[in-house]
Amino acid sequence: MRNLKRALSLLLAVVMVIGMMVVSTSAASYTDFSDKGEIVNKDAVSMLTTLGIIEGKPDGSYAPTEGVDRAQMAKMISVIMNQGTDNSALYENSPTGLTDIASNWAKGHINYCYTTGIIAGRGNGTFDPSAGVTAVEAAKMLLVAAGYDPKTEGLEGSDWAINTNALASRLGIFRSFTKDVTQPLNRDDAALLIYNALDVEMIEKYENGYAIAYNDSRTILSAMYGVYKVEGVVLGNEYAVLNGTDYDESMMDGKTLLAAGYKIIASTTSNTMVEDPATKKDTTFNVETPVEYLGKTVTMYVRKDTILANSEVLGVTLNEKANTIVTSVANETDMKDLLKGTGISLKSNETEYYVNYGIVKNEDAANDILKLDRKSTVTPNSNGIELEIIDNDNDGVAEYVLWVQEDLTVITSLNEKKETIAFGSDTDKDITSYNKGRAIDLEDVTLYDGAEEGDIVLVRTYGGHYYVSQPEVVTGEMESYSSNKTKEQWIKVDGTEYKPSFINVSGEGYAEEFYTFDVTECAKDGGVQWDTKYDFYLDSNGYVAAFKPAEKTVNNYALILESGYMPGAFASDTTAKVTALLSDGTEGTYTLNFSASAKNLGEQIDEDAYDADKNMGIYELKGFLGTSDSDNSATAPWKNDGVFADNSVGTDEDDFKDGMAKGYVITYSLNDDNVMTIKSVVGTYDKSKPGYNLGAGVVDTLSSDYESGSASLRYDSGSGKLAIDEDTVAFYYDATNPKDVKYGVAVGYSKMANVDKNTSFMSQKVGTTNLADVVLFNDEGVVAAKDYIYILGRNDHSSSGKYVEVYGVLEDGTAATLKITRDNYEDMDLDDKDTMYYSVFAYTTNSDDISTLSSPASDIVLNGYGLMLTNRTVAFDTKHTADDPLTKSDYTDSYALPSSAKVWNVTDIDEGDDAPAGSFSTNKVKHTILVLDSTKTKIETAFVWDLEIEDAPDPVNPEIQVIDDDAANDYANPIFYIAPDADGTQDKLGTAEMRRALTSKMEKNGCTDIVWDGNKVTFEDADGYPVTSTVDFTQSYALKVDGKDVEYVKADTATPVSGLNGSWYTTDGGKTFDEVADVASDIAKMPAHDLTIESGYTKVDLSTTLLSGNNTSSLNVALTLNGKAVTSGTAKNVYFVKGTGNELVATVTGTVNVAQSGTGTLKGDNSVAKVVKEGTVTSSPANDGTKPAVNGSDSAQIDFVASTSDTGNTVYADFELTFTWSVTQGTDLSAVTLTGTDFAA
Secondary structure (H helix, E strand, O other): OHHHHHHHHHHHHHHHHHOOOOOOOOOOOHHHOOOHHHOOOHHHHHHHHHHOOOOOOOOOOOOOOOEOEHHHHHHHHHHHHOOOOOOHHHHOOOOOOOOOOOOOOOHHHHHHHHHOOOOOOOOOOOOOOOOEOEHHHHHHHHHHHOOOOOOOOOOOOOOHHHHHHHHHHHHOOOOOOOOOOOOEOEHHHHHHHHHHHOOOOOEEEEEOOEEEEOOOOOOHHHHHOOEEEEEEEEEEEOOOEOOOOOOOOOOOOOOEEEOOOOEEEOOOOOOOEOOOHHHOOOEEEOOOOOHHHOOOEEEEEEEOOOOHHHOEEEEEEEOOOOOEEEEEOOOEOOHHHHHOOOOOEOOOOOOEEEEOOEEEOOHHHHHHHHOOOOOOOOOOEOOOOEEEEEEOOOOOEOOEEEEEOOEEEEEEEEEOOOOEEEEOOOOOOOOOOOHHHOOEEHHHEEOOOOOOOOOEEEEEEEOOEEEEEOOOEEEEEEEEEEOOOHHHOEEEEOOEEEOEOOOEEOOEOOEOOOEEOOHHHOOOOOOOOOOOEEEEEEOOOOOEEEEEEOOOOOOOEEEEEEEEEEOOOOHHHOEEEEEEEEOOOOEEEEEEOHHHHHHHHHHHHHHHHHHHOOHHHHHHHHHHHOOOOOOOOOOOHHHOEOOOOEOOOOOOHHHOOOOOOOOOEEEEEEOOOOOEEEEEEEEOOOOOOOOOOOOOOEEEEEOOOEOOOOOEEEEOOOOEEEEOOOOOEEEEEEOOOOOOOEEEEEEOHHHOOOEOOOOEEEEEEOOOOOEEEEEEEOOOOOOOOOEEEEEEEEOHHHOOOOEEEEEEEEOOOOEEEEEEEHHHHHHOOOOOHHHHOOEEEEEEEOOOOOEEEEOOOOOOEEEEEEEEEEOOEEEEEOOOOOOOOOEOOEOOEEEEOOOOOEEEEOOOOOOOOOOOEOOOOOOOOEEEEEEEOOOOOEEEEEEEEEOOOOOOOOOOOOOEEEEEOOHHHOOOOOEEEEOOOOOOOOOOOOHHHHHHHHHHHHHHOOOEEEEEEOOEEEEEOOOOOEEEEEOOOOOEEOEEEEOOEEEEOOOOOOOOEEOOOOOEEEEOOOOEEEEOOOOOOOOOOOOHHHHOOOOOEEEEEOOOOOEEOOOOOOEEEEEEEOOEEEOOHHHOOEEEEEOOOEEEEEEEEEOOOOOOOOOOOOEOOOOEEEOOOOEEEEEEOOHHHOEOOOOOOOEEEOEOEOEEOOOOOEEOOOEEEEEEEEEOOOOOOOOOOEEOOOOOO
8 A cells, every 4th residue: 555655646736737737638638739849858758658647728728837836736636646636624623823825726726735735835834836846856756756855865954955966866856857846847848857756766665774675676667557668779750760771671650660679678777677678670660859869779668568669658768878879960070989988899791881771881981972972082071961980788899880872952943732842852862862853753752831932942861752841041241251271161151151962962953053062162153253142051069061052143344435544753652543334324433443454354364374473464464554654664565575574566565555455345343442353354245456355155157137136146257146144244435437426335134235237246255054143245225915825625615606715814914714605616626725825826805704815926826845045034945855854055045034924833723723823944854835916036935844754663672583473372481683783792782772672563464452550561462352461572583693694593592594585595794685495484484674785785685587588598697796606696685885885897798609600790689788787898808809888877788790710600609698787786786687689700
């Protein structure tokens, strides 16, 4: 009875600490709490909720931050002690002497608890009912309730708090509690202390001042609730599996797999095991655990069932004592250095390696996948990649080395109707290529709220699922950077240093001006520039992964109107000024930073020459600017030979007058004092000037008039074109009349001048694109629009009668229905749904609300494919196939996309749907209908939708193939072939590839509704019967070296395999298959598609007799492939060649003698050699005029001219024909045939 009282006492203390937690059943379990995301101690709250110790608030929340006061505790104790009955009225007038509770709502409850000695007052006649309960107060109550004597343990007196803290800490009551123990508890932290106390061994008695626990090591969990602890290693959960598996393997939701050998314990302190761990196999429990628990030892609290896997799991926590974990998210140069002092080592036969929870062979294999040397030379880890080394049993050997890498990419498509999403894909990425950029079901994606197409995101993928989050973005300018040493690389942005991230960035090309960050490229072309504001995208660990301009920036271009320099006594004394027209239209005279400008110009002209002679930049800048003063220095431009300095032009300043730079365009910077630095010289359209094309991408004349607002310039007889967007800077400068020089500037195609045909111009392009950044030419310069509807279909009720209702989307994106006449409907051929629906028509509507459709002008409404060149210009073409995709460098035309243009996404739009806003992608081609303005140069409206791309099946993985599917036994014991490494060893590969291969076999056998749960599969067989089967994935084949030949063999046998045509083959390394004549009946068969070995190889099937004809018995055929003799015809050999440039050679030899009396010549007029595939025909020797009739065509007519011998007989000489075919990747030479006819005279 005393033991029961102690257990009840602890339970009451638990309730007392929680206070008013048990209020209602509005939240039946932890998962139902509306604010569960705010709960810190999730395991504690979950378990106590399951036990019924705590419940939520009436509004369905848990209120984790709400405090617990003393009056609340008293009420709860009073109610529980009275078996749930509120007897507080009986104690309203109890003589406790407490002076501060007379009017308190819980007076009766407080009196009851005080009278029975469960709680105490403050010692001055007060109870302080409204005061919060501190952690140390709660701990004391829990300790006393567990049987610890307060007097013996020193939990009374002036040092009670110190002693309570020490004892509670030793027993683990404060485990994971990091706050001040003297401060009031909230509901979240109170749950944690109770959770920890439930596992403290109860004290039965004291002997000689020592606390004695019960012999059975009981705790409140085991004694009152029947709860045991299970300690084991988490092998898998709904996030991933660490069981020799691939990165896309996971458990079902709400499942956790513990490794074999776990312990079932009655008490942590005594480690009383109730069952032998050696008998415990891998077991799946019905509980959710976080991905961070994978590979680590956990303590699982279970209410034990007869079948352990069916036990109710009340909570799971990491076992801190069992795990030693080394982590890093930074550059690490050596694994041994990382592990030094940790007591952990790695052993090849005990340590497993995983990347994104997919197994790899070793550290080197992980480096290859993670590309740890991509931008740094460090291993085993790089900035931003998360590394964990786990010793989960404290034996000094790590069981797991885990790397997790996220990607920074772009959402390229988000289709809520189809419930799919797509990401920018790096097809070279080893971990995942995001389904090769194709659609991914949203059910496989955890996505943040408000996600939109075009968002730059962080994506982690493992367990066949994608976890998408938004990266932190830091906006600012580069203040300084360091790229000297890997450990010291950083960039300072607005006073804060950030190190570079080495995670994979697969978003380049999918978002405008979005670039991978490389600190070694700072201040270089293509890298982060000075004096420019950027958005820096950080990975989850705070490293810089990518950047893009914070806002669209226009290059600082200026047109020089006047220029000159004044020489000083020394070169360093030189001063200079320019008058310039800036791109914003302002005009001014600026003092130059001469030395910086000279350096920039020198490096632009010839960096090596400038490095060798710094004076080169000085005399080139002087020559560029000109002067009217005497310059006796050695750097006078007429004393040097260069681009702008040229001693052949003249001998003094008269030949280099002020204003030499007039008409040139430069890039520049201005400091706070308005001093200008020339960063580069772009050039001038005037081809007579030296150096006119410095920095210019194109210098030519326009082949046709430029129309105002056009998005392109045409030149070079129309074959060349330059795209122009709203940020293109256009200068004009006409000095035909020196007394009346005309000049000006405009930014954007809509404001550029009308330029006449044959006008000279120069332009600097953006990188390697055909987009003009700046244009200079010498000509100055700048609707009655129809309504349009994108037709989706017609209403069914309008199928007969005088009028028809068609519906679609208008130019403002709204849904609309138009009533048109049947005649109009038929005139527009709208019965031809495939052709006319999903097209744009012009329309007008009369006063009777009757509309009339008309075919739009073919040069106003364009139907084709669009690709973003910049955010202001669209590349457009009418062709697009998988073999000939639209690219930025190959398009028919480009059109301006002003900010006023409306772009609508009409993918999967239905009747009555307003179209959502759409966009063009810089990397992803979209089907596009453009509505242009009256100038036919600018886009007013665009309707875009995603291309329908068939999802190609995943290629057969040559590393894992099905040899026997065991369909007769419900696929329970399939046999797999697993390819070895080059060194003959075999990787420990997972079941995911095997499962996919077996699924493919099952589908071919007619199975449907195939669903996997680990190694258990449910499906309907070909007859429609439901089947559940457990599959053994342990049987596999290896490659065995048998003498000189390497063959596909069964375990420890030499059994050949079945080939594509039914014959049986052995193989020499997977490249050539030789037929086997005698085949045993019990051999293993390999399906035909499994013989496609290794990516990049091409199959050549020599399945036909090479030579046929009437009299060919004297002819011989010798066939070689890449110099190796092969056979054909009845042998039916299959060959595999890699890449291009492989040669298949057929040599035909023979001797034909024909007796002929008299003299003269004889011609075999029907001799034919037919080459099915393109090749080359040669003959040797070339006797008596013999020659090949054709070279490189599909057929060859070969004539042999006989010669007259000394005896007067005409004979054919011995001859040899060689036929050569070039075998290219992807070509199947399945019918190589030579035919011949009668060679008789």
